[in-house]
Amino acid sequence: MKARRANSRDRILAAAADVAREAGPGSLSLDAVANRAGVSKGGLLYNFPTKAKLMQGLVENYLKEFEQALEAGIAEAGHESALAAYVRLSADECMEPQPSASWIFSAIAEDPDFLTPIKSFKRQLFERLKGETNDLGSLLVCFLAIEGLRSMNLFDSDVLSEDEHKLLMASLLKIAG
């Protein structure tokens, strides 16, 4: 066991996400995160020597969890296409009222380059989906629509009603095949 009270690194990461969501991305300060995580500022700085490292940790953690969920979704889907699995996964994720990733805005404010890993991950995902279909146009539409859904969730937009959300998902799954 590495830590006395269950991995303080993860607690800090979770706390940072909480602070960003509840107090707004502009209020993500080291002090606030330390307080929220039940850790002293020194302890925080011990795990993440700089704010940039914290952001980087947030990004890496996000990508790791996303990848796991995606693999699980694809494995579970069985005969369905990977695209369909991705659609389902994203739709479920975006159903939750909580944006859950508004820390991204803090990261961008810190340095826009923090997005680079996310962008390359998305490109990889797209390439992968591309290899499994012969209708590139439909894939593009689907992929981008999901991207739009994610963006709306990120911005905490309530532009779509629940019914519309469901209809959208059904339409996408029909396109995805």
Add this chain to the structure above:
Amino acid sequence: MKARRANSRDRILAAAADVAREAGPGSLSLDAVANRAGVSKGGLLYNFPTKAKLMQGLVENYLKEFEQALEAGIAEAGHESALAAYVRLSADECMEPQPSASWIFSAIAEDPDFLTPIKSFKRQLFERLKGETNDLGSLLVCFLAIEGLRSMNLFDSDVLSEDEHKLLMASLLKIAG
């Protein structure tokens, strides 16, 4: 003549957008904007008494210009659907390599509520498009895909190649009818 050197208010707004784009959304300070606009900080504060007012001005200006472009696009489209005009407009806008609106991240960091007018504008737009079609599913897919495209542009994502971009637009226009 109200101002000596041609509307300093607009110059400030443009300067703010420039700073956010070039120095990053986290570096959008009043000083930086004032310098960029060729205006003293006092002069800036005269036009926008607080940073929040500046952000508000940015949002309102953005919405105003968007609305104008949209009306022009629709009028120009003639027999085409409003949705198709919206698709074209957005596609053109997102072709430009410059994100052009990264100040939005600064606004969110300042206060997420600055997005409210944008959200309600989007909802209005959606309702309007809804009234002009009988295929809600297709509208949803189109609308969300455009949203995805805008988000990618905003995040300065180069996930899509130019060819893919064109193919996407063609597919969307086919769906939009």
Add this chain to the structure above:
DNA sequence: CTTCCTGTACCGTCTGGACGGTCTTGTCAA
């Protein structure tokens, strides 16, 4: 003894904003 962490005190920088002053322009009575 080392690892991991706490707590506190502190520093330099930057920021938003308040403030008083200054220059220009328009108005209007004489």
Add this chain to the structure above:
DNA sequence: TTGACAAGACCGTCCAGACGGTACAGGAAG
């Protein structure tokens, strides 16, 4: 026409506070 003056537009300086980050003395656990 001119001179007085008010209002508008803008400048430059100053400041309290918050922030990221450092330094260091300690303490519990293994």
